[in-house]
Amino acid sequence: METHATRPRIAVIEDNTGDFYLIGAAVDAQNLNAEIIHFSDGEEAIARLCRAQSGRIKPDLILLDLNLPRRSGFEVLAEIRKQGGLQDVPVAILTSSRSDQDRRNAGRQGATRYVPKPADLEAFLDVVGTTVRDLLSMGESLSA
């Protein structure tokens, strides 16, 4: 059963606590009153987003790191996109990788955006915040 709360739900799949904090800060800075669901590894994310028989969560946006333990970001992305209900959920890859290959793969596998994480604090907050806002409104207009 899918619940579409007024609060936008953002699934953040990120194992780095520092980065997770910053992502949270970036979302907060956008005043979106979003609910953040945190998965710190890919396995858990897949289980809760894709496999769960009950209590499956359907987020409005998925922020996905590539560099995850146990299952890589691409694997998670693949599972997400396979999942019937999640196909139209925007997925932004947030990554340290500067690799073109990764960028291409991300595009091929259905990521909505590919966002390299800036090293600079302000740049980070800015870029991530903007991405979240853009994709949420995109999702809204889609579902509207």
Place this chain on the structure above:
Amino acid sequence: MSAAPETQQGLTAEKLANVPEVRDARRAIERQLILLMQASGALLASPASADAMRTILELAQHFIDADAYAVWRKQRPPNEWALAASFGLSDNYQRTWENSEVETSLPDEPIVIEDVARSPMAGPRAAVYEREGIRSMLMVPLRILGGVTGTLVFYYRSPHQFSEETVRIAAAFGKLVASALGTAELYNLESDLRAAAETAERRTQFLAQASEVLSSSLEYEATLAAVAKLAVPFFADWCTVDLVDADGNLQRAVVQHSDPKKLEFAREFRGSYPPRENDANVVALRTGRAMLMEEIPDALIAERAVDSKHLELIRSIGLNSIIIVPMMARGRTLGVLSFITAESGRHYTEADLKFAQELAGRAAIAVDNARLYRDVQDGAQRFRRAVVDAPMPIMIHADNGEVLSLSKAWTKISGYTHEDIPTIEAWTSRACRERASEFRKVIEQTHRLQEPAESWEDQIVAKDGEKRDWLFSTAPLGRLPDGRRVQISAAMDISEQKRMQAAAQYLAAIVESSSDAIVSKDLNGIVTSWNKGAERIFGYTAEEMIGQPISVLAAPDRIDEFPGILEQIKRGERVGTFETVRRTKGGRLIEVSLTVSPVRDERGRIIGASKIARDISQTKEAERELVRQADSLARSNAELQQFGHIASHDLQEPLRNVTTFAQLLMKHYKDSLDSRGQNFVNVIVTGAKHMTDLVNDMLGYSRLTSAEPRKLAAVDLNEAVESAMSNLQTAILDSAAVIHVGRLPTVAWDKVQLVQVFQNLISNAIKYRAGHAPDIKIGAEQQDGQWIISVQDNGIGIPSEYHDQIFRVFNRLHGREYPGTGIGLAICKKIVEEHHGRIWVESAGSGTGSTFRFCFRDHE
């Protein structure tokens, strides 16, 4: 009567002397004496026999009165008495008297026959005397030169009585006559001897002349004819010469007679009556015995005549006597010489035969010599022709250097005609050049020692300049008639052989020196040759392997290969190149690369196989090693890359944490920190940011050696520069940089990387500006098929000692005054070198600007 002694009869000599009868008798005796003296004087004065006879008869008449007188002489053969001279005898008186009718020995005393009818001595001739009317005879024997070989006879036609005085006078006279006749005979003998001596002298002269004629020329037919002319009529009326021809038959060579008409007759005669096998001269030829016929009896002629005409003709010649001598020289009979007397009436004697034999001997030798000489000449001629036509170069030359004969082959191969090389000097200087004196030395030595020289090889220069190799041999060849020694030199052109030999030797050397095993075998697989390479590779020596089957080398699992290979070879197919395993002498298995080819003889038949084996064990091992290394390298590269990638990747997060949280710290807790604390945080942030740059650059750099195949596409460099410039837009605007871009080529390269290179170079040019606006020139030029791109700036320049190290990773010549991690040029270098190019800098030093150039081969 005086005092003279008185004789018995009372007569004194004086008295006697006056007695008339005595006086008359004395006068008669005186008269006789005077006559005798006159007679002896007369006889002695005229010694010649004919005169002597006349004188004798005249004197006889003076001394003794008789009716007839005669001198009889005994003839040697046939032992009969003949009337030498007579006076008063009738013409038909029998002038010969067979000896058997007379006693063989006559006394010295005169024989008185007063009555012929009653004398036993005269008995046998009684009829003769009666016919002549002779009644009495006085025969005075004449002892001439010691033998009673004559009688002086006084004939009386009436019975006569002979007084003692008469007989005495007759005897005395007879002695005188005998003496005279003896003298005459001596005289004749002397004359005869002189004549004989003269004849002998003339004959010796003749022989000398004949010899001269015979030796004057080699044309013996002509000389024989000349000799025949000399002989006629000196020695004969007819002279013929017959010579033996090649078939052993006599051919008439010469006929001579002083009368040309008779010669003509002789020719016709011979034409009509050709010679027969039993002709005298043919017989002389066959028997080798000379023949002398002092007289030719008519009966003999008649016997030999073919017909009556023949007989008449022969008779008409009037043959008298004939000598036939075979002409013999050096044990061979060359012909027959015939001398015939006819009109001259001469009869040949033994002396004449000896003369004829002497002449025949000389003629024979002359003919033989001439023939020998002719044969030699012919031989020489044939020899010379043989030389000229010989299939190889032959030269005949004399010891004065003259070249006598040159074979056509000599000219054909060397190009020199006889005219070109008339002397050994000419030949050696033209053809032997530097070897000329050596060549001449051998020739001279051969002339001198008269021994053949050992063959030697020499190089000659042909007339057209081409060099040829000849094998010479030379040997003495006797002498010329003028005494010069002759030599024959022959040569064999071995140029081709030498070439083939050299080629064969070269090929053999190649085979021997080849490090590959080159082995040949027959169609049964038996090894027939084995080179050094094979010895080295397989360990067996040639002696060990030749004669053995090649399968000795088989590795246990490859023994089946051999029959298959042989089958293919027999079909004329080449086998290989394929890799297989063989076993060495030591039992070691080695990997070899084999090629086996059929070997054909000059007729194209397959007679065996030739195998080339290369020991590829090492190669293969090296290959495997290479593969291993490449694998290991690839692995380590991959690992490194992964490492590089992961490292930078995994470093990014913690780095970012440090940076961002240090910033967070400043953002939210700045007030809690004093200025020093804030400083510390700033240092953390700066350090972390720098480290982030380094890590990013490392990441970017490590990605340059991606295992992914590079995408080479046609890249317009001008476009690449445009892209780089647009990426640097901000920096360009901020620095007011002016960039001039020339015509750049289109090359096949990775566009992204090319952009990277330009971006880095332009970025550097802007960054390291020298206080004024950067002025950058980008151009391209082609050199030796390479493009050289240059990026020139007017920046701070680079001292030459740093021209190499600036291309190293993270190498910086400056501190914080110029930002950057120092990876830019390293990246350019890596990219350019990955494309097999080169990058370098030209700069005179500080303040003069720099020009960075990179070149690469056009991949097209």
